[in-house]
Amino acid sequence: MRKRNALIGAILVIGFGLLAATDRVLQQRVEAQGGGTVRAPRFEVDPFWPKPLPNHWILGSAIGVWVDERDHVWIIHRSSATLDNNEKAAELKNAECCAGAPPVLEFDANGTLVQSWGGPGQGYEWPQSNHGIFLDHKGNVWIGGNGAGDSHILKFTRNGKFLAQYGKAGVHKGKGPTNAEGVSTFAGDSNDQQNFGRVAKIFVDPRDNEAYVADGYLNKRVAVLDADTGKMKRYWGAYGNKPDDRNAGPYDPNAPPAQQFRNPVHCADVSVDNLVYVCDRVNDRLQVFTKDGKFVKESFIMKQTKASGSVWDVAFSRDPKQTYIFVLDGMNNRVHILLRDSLELLTSFGDGGRQPGQFFGVHSVAIDSKGNLYTTETWEGKRLQKFVFRGIGTVPRQQGTIRPGT
Amino acid sequence: MKALFATAFAIGLLIAAPARTMAHEIPNAIVVQSFLKPDGQTLTFLVRVPLSAIRDVDVPQRGPGYLDLSRADDALRTGAIVWIAREVALYEEGRRLADPRLVAARASLPSDRSFQSYETARAHFADPRLPDDIDLYWEQGLLDIWLEYGIQSDQSRLAINPGLRPLAQRVTIGLQLLFPDGRERAFQLHDDPGLVQLDPRWHQAAADFVRSGFNHILDGIDHLLFLLCLVIPIRRMRTLIAVITSFTVAHSVTLIASAYDLAPGALWFPPLVETLIATSIVYMALENIVGARVVRRWVITFAFGLVHGFGFSFALRDTLQFAGSHLLTALLSFNVGVELGQLLVLVIVVPALNLMFRYVVAERMGTIILSALVAHTAWHWMTDRGAQLLQFPWPAFDLLFVLSLVRWAMVMLALAAAVWVGRLLVRSLRQGAKPRAEAEV
Numbered sequence: 001m002r003k004r005n006a007l008i009g010a011i012l013v014i015g016f017g018l019l020a021a022t023d024r025v026l027q028q029r030v031e032a033q034g035g036g037t038v039r040a041p042r043f044e045v046d047p048f049w050p051k052p053l054p055n056h057w058i059l060g061s062a063i064g065v066w067v068d069e070r071d072h073v074w075i076i077h078r079s080s081a082t083l084d085n086n087e088k089a090a091e092l093k094n095a096e097c098c099a100g101a102p103p104v105l106e107f108d109a110n111g112t113l114v115q116s117w118g119g120p121g122q123g124y125e126w127p128q129s130n131h132g133i134f135l136d137h138k139g140n141v142w143i144g145g146n147g148a149g150d151s152h153i154l155k156f157t158r159n160g161k162f163l164a165q166y167g168k169a170g171v172h173k174g175k176g177p178t179n180a181e182g183v184s185t186f187a188g189d190s191n192d193q194q195n196f197g198r199v200a201k202i203f204v205d206p207r208d209n210e211a212y213v214a215d216g217y218l219n220k221r222v223a224v225l226d227a228d229t230g231k232m233k234r235y236w237g238a239y240g241n242k243p244d245d246r247n248a249g250p251y252d253p254n255a256p257p258a259q260q261f262r263n264p265v266h267c268a269d270v271s272v273d274n275l276v277y278v279c280d281r282v283n284d285r286l287q288v289f290t291k292d293g294k295f296v297k298e299s300f301i302m303k304q305t306k307a308s309g310s311v312w313d314v315a316f317s318r319d320p321k322q323t324y325i326f327v328l329d330g331m332n333n334r335v336h337i338l339l340r341d342s343l344e345l346l347t348s349f350g351d352g353g354r355q356p357g358q359f360f361g362v363h364s365v366a367i368d369s370k371g372n373l374y375t376t377e378t379w380e381g382k383r384l385q386k387f388v389f390r391g392i393g394t395v396p397r398q399q400g401t402i403r404p405g406t
Numbered sequence: 407m408k409a410l411f412a413t414a415f416a417i418g419l420l421i422a423a424p425a426r427t428m429a430h431e432i433p434n435a436i437v438v439q440s441f442l443k444p445d446g447q448t449l450t451f452l453v454r455v456p457l458s459a460i461r462d463v464d465v466p467q468r469g470p471g472y473l474d475l476s477r478a479d480d481a482l483r484t485g486a487i488v489w490i491a492r493e494v495a496l497y498e499e500g501r502r503l504a505d506p507r508l509v510a511a512r513a514s515l516p517s518d519r520s521f522q523s524y525e526t527a528r529a530h531f532a533d534p535r536l537p538d539d540i541d542l543y544w545e546q547g548l549l550d551i552w553l554e555y556g557i558q559s560d561q562s563r564l565a566i567n568p569g570l571r572p573l574a575q576r577v578t579i580g581l582q583l584l585f586p587d588g589r590e591r592a593f594q595l596h597d598d599p600g601l602v603q604l605d606p607r608w609h610q611a612a613a614d615f616v617r618s619g620f621n622h623i624l625d626g627i628d629h630l631l632f633l634l635c636l637v638i639p640i641r642r643m644r645t646l647i648a649v650i651t652s653f654t655v656a657h658s659v660t661l662i663a664s665a666y667d668l669a670p671g672a673l674w675f676p677p678l679v680e681t682l683i684a685t686s687i688v689y690m691a692l693e694n695i696v697g698a699r700v701v702r703r704w705v706i707t708f709a710f711g712l713v714h715g716f717g718f719s720f721a722l723r724d725t726l727q728f729a730g731s732h733l734l735t736a737l738l739s740f741n742v743g744v745e746l747g748q749l750l751v752l753v754i755v756v757p758a759l760n761l762m763f764r765y766v767v768a769e770r771m772g773t774i775i776l777s778a779l780v781a782h783t784a785w786h787w788m789t790d791r792g793a794q795l796l797q798f799p800w801p802a803f804d805l806l807f808v809l810s811l812v813r814w815a816m817v818m819l820a821l822a823a824a825v826w827v828g829r830l831l832v833r834s835l836r837q838g839a840k841p842r843a844e845a846e847v
Contacts, residue, residue, distance in 0.1 A: 019812055019815055019819065047797040068516075140543065157546060355799065
């Protein structure tokens, strides 16, 4: 018996020693992988959020998301206009499923749809292709549009009652050539103080009651409006230059940085320390300005990315200093996490695909009061996903598809 | 004189206010934020409620529906009295408090964050009022209310019956109670929770949680089926007691551990537990069918009991707020309730099984048929819940994952070593005690 006990004791001690040695070796390997890990916010995808939509509704290309003060998640999508016939068989009366959901959807924190509205109505011009959604500090809903003739912004109450339209639809028609796809006969006018050029996103700064307009798919500027009257107060282009609508040609990663934004200017969000972060999507860069348009700094992200670019949308972390900035990249299908003060890229998560935690054309991002991220996907992605914040921890530089936490 | 005038004014307003006719639709869901702070002989109650929930009060508007703040004060005060002060019932040591005094009512922007703490919420009432010309669509505003109640002592035990159900189809009330000694307690109440003891005595908490545990086991069909599988082949009291005790001890361990935040918080954990609970039933049913030895059933029951304890904890999570300062009492009481429920089931099931096996079907055949039925049901649960679990991405098999496996293996090995050393110690103590016992004989 004594021999047997000695043997078991020896096995336990040796086993523990071997495991401890393995732990040490593995730890060294992990550290040696070229700074393979970093401390950053960690996330876990919630595959059951949101809950299924009622009425056999499905989403079209989902091109805007925001979270209001109650942690309700608002999205805007293009519904039937972006659905294949096989996706909207109920609308065509070919089958029981499915039909495009109304463009504006409000989900509660549990992912239950609580309200839906949107579409053409009396007194306003609904965009040909709605784009971007924002809820301001007074609870009003702002919507842009990137359709060929969309040169205006709409403002509604949270229940969908029309409040205001800034700019008119279709004002730049006929001034420019047809684009590469032969779709548009509209030309940008980034110095027009009444109208816009296919607005991507609006962000209202409550401190000054000013709306920052990412303007846009046709114009090449950030425009700032009085949020009550819609009166334009100022605007600027890349590096704070006066915007110039001349076509700069396709993006060349090896060329010197362009002195103007390329289309689309895709976000213009204001941080707690009064800096404006602008997504110059196709130029693969995030430019930072003061609120009056003075250039501060910029950061290129995955600079070799061509076509639709790598800097699509931003959200700030919910700590008081907004330490981190989340940058959405719809071409590489990732969420990049940067330190906001240095714009250093810490880590990225996500990968292309249709499983939970993967993306196809990840387009817009917003954050709730608990630090959870919400993303929407355009093109054929047509999806809203939730990533639950799991605190600051050690993560690899490249996380790939987000993995379960503990 | 001033107080008299204010009272007369408020009564006048109430008379002048229109009856509760529908001015606009009942909101689907609202969140009410509130603070209760007893201090001396005054109980301060700060409440924030969306203006959209204040119906049948003529809120002055301008333009497309913007709140006309220059004329809104009377409407805000009327709304505060009619919809909040009159509806909320507060109790001190079981006695309902008299009607409160409305200290202030004001409108705020939906983005205002002052109700994040009691101090900022109270200070907010001294902030400048919103400018009269602000374009705030009236239904999107917030109504902030400051009420004061007279109380005997700030040490009294308080209770509340919110009565705010009429405000919306779904009402969530966030309530924070601030004790004079600095302690705080947070509640989240839904719809019509009835009378809520904000600082229950231990026996009140115990009674509530015994009831809760009892109801939970009787409502939980999967726990009941597990219990049924346990007892089908073993209906002798002694074996049964060993098995049931093993299950009880095990689920108590994980239930208490969960209540103290020791369980994993990851999203995949609840589906994993639910899948394992279904698996435990399938396993037990199959074991019954193949006629496995049940002498050591308490061991596997202990393992499955650990899993079921996590399952109980999910049910308990939202109600632990009502335990006050008696968390452990509440947890133990919940377990007692579960045990009472189990005993009730056993008292019914064991004689029923005995009768069935005696008069209806032979024991072996009956065991197989019953267990097969249970296995069939549980199999479907297991596959459904397993499918949910599989929605979560698998961990990447990389260095970090291997490292975490190694660390878990170290923990398990350390635990195994501790158990082994413990067994050795017990054995050596027993051997040391034997000669003395023999000497006494």
